[in-house]
Amino acid sequence: MEKFVKSSIGVIALFEELTSPIQCDHKKMFGYPCLFVNGNMFCGTFADRIFVRISGERQKEWKTRYSRIKDFEPMQGKRMKEYLEIDGLEDNRGIISALIAESIEYMKTLKPKT
Helix, strand or coil: CCCCCCCCHHHHHHHHHHHCCCCCEEEEECCEEEEEECCEEEEEEECCEEEEECCHHHHHHHHHHCCCEEECCCECCECCCCEEEECCCHHHHHHHHHHHHHHHHHHCCCCCCC
């Protein structure tokens, strides 16, 4: 089994900077900071990555437009179906912000989890 690596202070600081204006629930999943709307997780950190939940139809467009966006796999070969991650975090603040904004809109279309 792969050993999980904690998110660095820099990744967590960037995540908090980009998500601090968002009104949502803050929780940890597997020890990593994550954000939830109506009980649905929509973004978080994992090791040195930030991941975001995007509808299936939109994922292909994001991955085609930006080569640094790929499927989120917390463990090799274990893809999380509706989640994408982005490499080169510091260089891609605008893209990450756009992904997060789209993810929040997508969360509004989902039923709340109880």
